[in-house]
Amino acid sequence: MSLLDARNISHAFDYPLFENINFSLSPKESMAILGVSGSGKSTLLHICSTLLTPNQGEVILCDHNIYQDNDDARLTLRRYDVGIIFQSHYLFKGFFANENVELASLLSDKTMDDALLKRLGIADFMHYRVGDLSGGQQQRVSIARVLAKRPKIIFADEPTGNLDDKTAQEVMNVLFEYIEHENAALLLVTHNQQLAKQCTYVRHLHLDGLKEEA
Ligand SMILES: Nc1ncnc2c1ncn2[C@@H]1O[C@H](COP(=O)(O)OP(=O)(O)OP(=O)(O)O)[C@@H](O)[C@H]1O
C-alpha cells in the first residue's frame, strides 16, 4: 500500500519545469528531492500535497486521486491527513506560539503531544508571541503545528533552512521518528546532502524527471 503515488506528472509555468515524474512512497518511507534553485522543487511539492493541479499526470494521495476528487474531498484530505511545512513558514504572527500549535490540533480534533515541543527545543518559548521568536524558533513552531494534527504524510520544503547543523539534525530526527511511529511518509525538499542521504530515497529533479544522480 502506498500513501503517495505520483504518476507521470508534468508542469510548466512560463517555461517547462519537469515532466515524467513518477514515484511512490509507502508508510515509514521518506524521499529527499534535491535540485538547483528554480528547478521546480517547491512546485512539485505543491502538486503532490493538494495545492496545485499539474498540467499533466495524477496524484494518488491516501487512496484519493486528488485532482479528480471534488474540492471538498481535497480540502478534507488536506485538513486531516496532509502536513505541509512551507519554505516560508506561515504562522499567525500576532498570536502566541502555543496558540498557533493549539489551533492546529483543534482544527483536526487531535491532542498535542508536549514531549514533541521539548524534542523540538521550543517548549520554553511557547508563551512568546510569534513575532518575538527568532527565525529558527518560528520554523520549529511551524513544524510543531504541522505534527500537532498528526498527518499521514508530511511535505517539508527546506524545513531546516534557518537552523544550525545540530538543531537541523535534531529537527530531522523528530520528523524521521514521527513517520516511523505513525506509519506516515515524508517528502523532503532540501539543499542539505547530509540530511538528504538519511532518507529512504534521494532524487534529483531534472527537466526530464527524477534521477538518482545530480
Ligand atoms: N505561481 C507561479 N506562477 C508562475 N511561475 C511560477 C509560479 N510558482 C513558481 N513559478 C516559477 O517556477 C520556477 C520554479 O519555482 P519553484 O519555487 O518550484 O523552484 P524551487 O526548485 O523550489 O527553487 P528554490 O530552491 O529556490 O526554492 C521558478 O522559475 C518560479 O519563478
Ligand SMILES: [Mg+2]
Ligand atoms: Mg523552493
